[in-house]
Amino acid sequence: MKIQRALVSVSDKTGVVDFARKLHEAGIGIISTGGTMKAIQDAGIPVTYVSDVTGFPEILNGRVKTLNPYIHGGILAVRDNPEHVREMKEHNIKGIDLVVCNLYPFKETISKPGVTLDEAIENIDIGGPAMTRAAAKNFKYVTIVTNPSRYDAVAEQIAKTGEVDARTRMELAQEAFAHTAAYDTMIQDYLKKQLEK
Numbered sequence: 001m002k003i004q005r006a007l008v009s010v011s012d013k014t015g016v017v018d019f020a021r022k023l024h025e026a027g028i029g030i031i032s033t034g035g036t037m038k039a040i041q042d043a044g045i046p047v048t049y050v051s052d053v054t055g056f057p058e059i060l061n062g063r064v065k066t067l068n069p070y071i072h073g074g075i076l077a078v079r080d081n082p083e084h085v086r087e088m089k090e091h092n093i094k095g096i097d098l099v100v101c102n103l104y105p106f107k108e109t110i111s112k113p114g115v116t117l118d119e120a121i122e123n124i125d126i127g128g129p130a131m132t133r134a135a136a137k138n139f140k141y142v143t144i145v146t147n148p149s150r151y152d153a154v155a156e157q158i159a160k161t162g163e164v165d166a167r168t169r170m171e172l173a174q175e176a177f178a179h180t181a182a183y184d185t186m187i188q189d190y191l192k193k194q195l196e197k
Contacts, residue, residue: 006098009033014148022155066127099135139173146179
């Protein structure tokens with residue numbers, strides 16, 4: 001379960017550059033998107049743009065970036081399933097062993113005075129929850145980190161062993177599902193209030 005490749009795409013960039021530096025120092029290749037990639041790049045850390053992995057540009061004002069088999073296949077593949085291994089090889093899909101993701105700032109957006117429904121809708125993350133849930137589902141093989149407060153402990157494990165232990169992976173998966181569940185609850189609460197106006 002050695003971590004070789006990470007996908008880092010976060011809205012809350014707290015501590016992410018330092019974490020990316022530690023991943024790079026551990027020999028882990030980093031894939032990233034938009035603003036996160038720029039922050040990592042500006043710090044002089046090597047990073048691969050997600051479009052260079054997918055062969056497809058970010059489109060629809062950034063609504064579609066990571067929704068692609070080269071990303072989701074890399075996250076969801078069962079690493080000891082011979083059929084999955086064969087299909088990955090056939091389609092040139094490389095494994096993604098670590099996903100670092102937190103979601104668009106929906107709560108912060110709807111807290112702004114005078115926010116419009118259109119502004120709120122644009123801050124409903126789609127690709128982030130999909131990646132987060134995919135990585136959390138496949139926690140047997142993939143580490144998902146949604147909370148910046150976990151960066152140091154995860155980096156420490158990786159520095160020592162090159163991997164994250166099974167119990168921590170499951171804890172992080174549980175946190176990830178709690179993160180997406182709370183996010184969805186917030187969105188449905190907001191829409192419910194709009195309908196009650």
